[in-house]
Amino acid sequence: MNDLSPVATAQAPVAPTPVPAARCILTAAEALLPHLERGRRIDSTVLRGAMETAFGASDASGLWDWKDAYEACEVATVLFLRKFGSALLRKAAAPEARLAALTKIAALLPSHTRRSEESQALQQFSTPLPLGLAAVTAASITPADLVLEPSAGTGLMAILAGIACRSLALNELAETRADLLSSLFPALPVTRFDAAQIHDHLDAGVVPSVVLMNPPFSALANVTTRVADAAFRHIASALARLAPGGRLVTITGAGFGPEAPAWREAFIRLQEHGRVAFTAAVDGAAYAKHGTTFDTRLTVIDKIPAEDPSSFPASSGIAPDVATLLRWIAAQVPPRCVVDLPRPPAPAAPAAARTVRSYLARAGATKSPRVTLTTTNAVELAYDTLDWTPPEAARLSDAIYEEYALQAIRIPGAAPHPTKLVQSAAMASVAPPHPSYRPLLPADICTRLSDAQLETVIYAGEAHSDHLAGSWTLDETMDTVSAAGADAAGAVRFRRGFMLGDGTGAGKGRQSAGIILDNWLRGRRKALWISKSDKLIEDAQRDWSALGQEKLLITPLSRFAQGKAITLSEGILFTTYATLRSDDRGEKVSRVRQIVDWLGSDFDGVIIFDESHAMQNAAGGKGERGDVAASQQGRAGLRLQHALPDARVVYVSATGATTVHNLAYAQRLGLWGGEDFPFATRAEFVEAIEAGGVAAMEVLARDLRSLGLYTARSLSYDGVEYELIEHELTAEQRRIYDSYAGAFAVIHNNLDAAMEAANITGSDGTLNRQAKSAARSAFESTKQRFFGHLLTSMKTPTLLRSITEDLEAGHAAVIQIVSTGEALMERRLAEIPVEEWNDLNTDLSPREYVLSGVPDKT
Numbered sequence: 001m002n003d004l005s006p007v008a009t010a011q012a013p014v015a016p017t018p019v020p021a022a023r024c025i026l027t028a029a030e031a032l033l034p035h036l037e038r039g040r041r042i043d044s045t046v047l048r049g050a051m052e053t054a055f056g057a058s059d060a061s062g063l064w065d066w067k068d069a070y071e072a073c074e075v076a077t078v079l080f081l082r083k084f085g086s087a088l089l090r091k092a093a094a095p096e097a098r099l100a101a102l103t104k105i106a107a108l109l110p111s112h113t114r115r116s117e118e119s120q121a122l123q124q125f126s127t128p129l130p131l132g133l134a135a136v137t138a139a140s141i142t143p144a145d146l147v148l149e150p151s152a153g154t155g156l157m158a159i160l161a162g163i164a165c166r167s168l169a170l171n172e173l174a175e176t177r178a179d180l181l182s183s184l185f186p187a188l189p190v191t192r193f194d195a196a197q198i199h200d201h202l203d204a205g206v207v208p209s210v211v212l213m214n215p216p217f218s219a220l221a222n223v224t225t226r227v228a229d230a231a232f233r234h235i236a237s238a239l240a241r242l243a244p245g246g247r248l249v250t251i252t253g254a255g256f257g258p259e260a261p262a263w264r265e266a267f268i269r270l271q272e273h274g275r276v277a278f279t280a281a282v283d284g285a286a287y288a289k290h291g292t293t294f295d296t297r298l299t300v301i302d303k304i305p306a307e308d309p310s311s312f313p314a315s316s317g318i319a320p321d322v323a324t325l326l327r328w329i330a331a332q333v334p335p336r337c338v339v340d341l342p343r344p345p346a347p348a349a350p351a352a353a354r355t356v357r358s359y360l361a362r363a364g365a366t367k368s369p370r371v372t373l374t375t376t377n378a379v380e381l382a383y384d385t386l387d388w389t390p391p392e393a394a395r396l397s398d399a400i401y402e403e404y405a406l407q408a409i410r411i412p413g414a415a416p417h418p419t420k421l422v423q424s425a426a427m428a429s430v431a432p433p434h435p436s437y438r439p440l441l442p443a444d445i446c447t448r449l450s451d452a453q454l455e456t457v458i459y460a461g462e463a464h465s466d467h468l469a470g471s472w473t474l475d476e477t478m479d480t481v482s483a484a485g486a487d488a489a490g491a492v493r494f495r496r497g498f499m500l501g502d503g504t505g506a507g508k509g510r511q512s513a514g515i516i517l518d519n520w521l522r523g524r525r526k527a528l529w530i531s532k533s534d535k536l537i538e539d540a541q542r543d544w545s546a547l548g549q550e551k552l553l554i555t556p557l558s559r560f561a562q563g564k565a566i567t568l569s570e571g572i573l574f575t576t577y578a579t580l581r582s583d584d585r586g587e588k589v590s591r592v593r594q595i596v597d598w599l600g601s602d603f604d605g606v607i608i609f610d611e612s613h614a615m616q617n618a619a620g621g622k623g624e625r626g627d628v629a630a631s632q633q634g635r636a637g638l639r640l641q642h643a644l645p646d647a648r649v650v651y652v653s654a655t656g657a658t659t660v661h662n663l664a665y666a667q668r669l670g671l672w673g674g675e676d677f678p679f680a681t682r683a684e685f686v687e688a689i690e691a692g693g694v695a696a697m698e699v700l701a702r703d704l705r706s707l708g709l710y711t712a713r714s715l716s717y718d719g720v721e722y723e724l725i726e727h728e729l730t731a732e733q734r735r736i737y738d739s740y741a742g743a744f745a746v747i748h749n750n751l752d753a754a755m756e757a758a759n760i761t762g763s764d765g766t767l768n769r770q771a772k773s774a775a776r777s778a779f780e781s782t783k784q785r786f787f788g789h790l791l792t793s794m795k796t797p798t799l800l801r802s803i804t805e806d807l808e809a810g811h812a813a814v815i816q817i818v819s820t821g822e823a824l825m826e827r828r829l830a831e832i833p834v835e836e837w838n839d840l841n842t843d844l845s846p847r848e849y850v851l852s853g854v855p856d857k858t
Helices: 021-037 044-055 066-091 095-107 117-122 129-139 156-164 175-184 195-201 230-241 261-270 284-290 322-332 356-365 451-464 508-521 534-546 591-599 632-643 682-706 731-749 751-757 769-808 820-831 834-840 846-851
Strands: 146-149 167-170 210-213 247-253 275-282 296-302 378-380 401-403 421-424 440-442 471-474 481-484 498-500 526-531 554-556 571-576 606-610 621-623 626-628 648-652
Touching (some): 021 175, 095 129, 129 156, 129 210, 129 247, 129 284, 129 296, 129 322, 146 156, 156 167, 156 210, 210 230, 230 247, 230 261, 275 322, 440 508, 451 498, 498 508, 508 534, 508 648, 526 534, 534 554, 534 571, 571 591, 591 632, 606 632, 731 769, 751 769
Parallel strands (some): 146 210, 210 247, 498 648, 526 571, 526 606, 554 571
Antiparallel strands (some): 621 626
16 A cells, blocks of 8 residues: 555445546646645645545545646646736746746646556656746747647646747647646637647648647557657657748657767758757756656757758757756757748637636536548549540551550649550550549649549549449358348448559559548548558658658558557558468457458448559469469458458559459459359359460450559650660679589588488488478579579679769669579570470479579579
8 A cells, every 4th residue: 555545444435426537637726726826835635635625536436546636736837827927927037037936836746656547658748847938938939929739738838838929729639638728728729639640630720830849759649559750750740730930849858869870860851841950958857746757858940941951950968957958048049030920710719717717617518629620622623524536547556555645534734644654555445434433632633643643543433432233241250252132131232443553653652542532531531551561651651641641640550469459540551461461369359350340340441452462362273283272361351351341442563464363352343253243253253364364364454444443554665775784793703603603502412411301201201292392492592582682782883883974974874783694594494405304304493493503504
């Protein structure tokens, strides 16, 4: 039992009727206010009495905890400064005098010695009054400023800013704290957004000239694990909202600074938009009263691009106290820049009387509304439909590719793709149907997407506007789909999908982001983006940001442990196929089930299957060595599609229509499934297309395009010139190559002996044929990769010199690296006579056979 616990009694207390926490905290704060007015210290006994009176119970009841008690102390401080702050700061004009006055007030409050689960998860450490004064001083706030505090907490820093200016914009995600702010600042509409995305959520009319912030150092809302760049996300979003020329002052962890190697590159990128004007660390003693001794840092950023983004002001080190920090601010922080101040937004309601009773009455009667994102700049995309006719009286050229152009629509104001595009002659021989769907996109979208990319967004929306024929039921595993009557219990219909088959350079990521944005602006605020590698999240965030959106809305699934609920209220969840295939693990549900639980079975938003060919062999098939089992990734992708029948599915793959097995997962294209489909079953579809070969795949792609369900464009290489660069191996490089070749030859010659030593044998005691083949295949593929990397590294110096020379000559160089070893290998394959091959009696493929020799022979 700790010294603040109530004395145990024989009879358990009866739980009182719950009362809104914010109202009770305000009641306790009103009781504590006279102590501050008289300059009396608030100890644990006084604080306990105020809380028990306000809540009608002790902390043992669970109605309040000591974190709530500390909130009451902070609210009492805000009420005190509301009442006396203007006179106090006017009398103490010098920063040193103001610091002394605020330090006296802070000394009357108890130290924070306990934390709640919420305060731990969201890192709720309110800004101490002295440190808040330093931030406000560095901000150089004027009466004309509109000051935004994205994570306003209990208002300790906001009240100091409010004394210096007439307009505040406050935001706080935590519900109880937001309720407190609504009562403490009754004339202000307090928003309740995740401050890491504050720029995306705030009304377009709220453009602050000053931002004061103390963001969580390594925590994000709805994310259970530590997020190293949490503070940077908060700062980047707030800086994006700040008016040009405005000033941002932030308190962060001491290690978050431009001189830290881990953060230098991030600050260099940041200085492309805002210049770091001052930064200094502060000793942890400044935060001791608020429950931590973690060193902090105060950084000042002016929203003007830095002349040299890699140059930063010199830091004075760690200030031992706030008094020292204030002296550094006075000496080193430059004057404010000129800023065009926006008109402050009109108050949502007349200001209530500024008395404590009015605060309490307001807290009991009203609750600040949750503001939703406005989409005033979103408009339906305008376009005209066209009647297309094949060129030259239905005759195409003899070329394999035809120049790409919009065939069925024309988009006024849209620019052509920056690089010329082509499509196959078969695709160019048909035109997609006339669409009727009009995407909802930002008014400036034509400056962000080309006409070809906008066409994809239009036709994806057109495809998603309808459902496939028939009704279906699913089993509990989500693996088996059975035809059912429309009135059958649990029957569902699947929404039609779309396939994007563009090649590199056409901007598949940008088009995927455009499809999500269209649905996002229509209110579908959850989406799923699946790709091959977790590194590709950076590309996805880049493409989303290029459309004018906050890139941090794209969150990796890895932030949520398997088996834990995904707690995002909205956003774009990014994951990989490898993660998606994770099955149940004891009590931990599968990743597919985790995602479905977050999205909801009625989800009608977008699922992007990027690099969707990673789901190939989703239904299994036949290979050279017999039946091939269905891939785990393919099965997981099918389960996800089955579990979310109303989802708007987009398959993205440049090789999506090259082999039939690369389409076996694409059930939303309506290629099989019943009497109304071209094929009754997936197996029948695969068999028919395999029998038709490449020609059948080409016809299939053409027909899908004619239905408006598929598009495939590639970059044109018309006019591109190639120059062969020869690298002459040095004597040292030849020695290195020969050494490695000899080493691999030794391994190759002793591979059978190694397999025998590993006991890879069958029932007859001889080497198992399959194990032998697999071991040799693994060895040869590893050897091939090794020598490929080796040759590339040897050629790199010559390549770099050529690039440098081209750039200095004013040319842009497009360079393709071709390995001489690979070219010789292909030639050797062509030179092997049939008779020689038949006499070899080897299990190796031709390629493996050629590579099995000493490498310098190939």
